[in-house]
Amino acid sequence: MTAEQLSLLKEIMAYRFSVLEFNLYLNTHPRDRGALEKYNKYVKELRDLCFEYQKKYGPLTATFPSEFPWEYYSTPWPWQINYD
Numbered sequence: 001m002t003a004e005q006l007s008l009l010k011e012i013m014a015y016r017f018s019v020l021e022f023n024l025y026l027n028t029h030p031r032d033r034g035a036l037e038k039y040n041k042y043v044k045e046l047r048d049l050c051f052e053y054q055k056k057y058g059p060l061t062a063t064f065p066s067e068f069p070w071e072y073y074s075t076p077w078p079w080q081i082n083y084d
Contacts, residue, residue, distance in 0.1 A: 001081060008053050010083070012060070015046040 001009075022039035029035060050060055058075045 001076060005053075005057050006081070006083070008049065008056075009081070012046065012049050012053060015042055015049060018042050019046055 019039065019042050022035060022042060025035055026032065026039060054060060060075075
């Protein structure tokens with residue numbers, strides 16, 4: 001895994017965490033407009049980052065279309081990645 005690929009993957013993981021946290025917060029504070037705006041901004045950025053990653057390096061999950069041959073198996077599993 002290249003440094004660029006790892007950096008992009010870490011950024012995706014950070015955005016996924018933030019989106020999940022905003023989601024949980026909004027479950028209990030549905031009328032917080034500022035939080036909802038940030039949530040929507042983070043969701044868009046996450047979607048863009050995931051698209052960029054998948055275009056360059058292959059699918060992140062098995063829920064995306066694959067070129068032939070099946071690509072998902074060829075990406076590293078989380079325990080195969082050195083996050084240092």
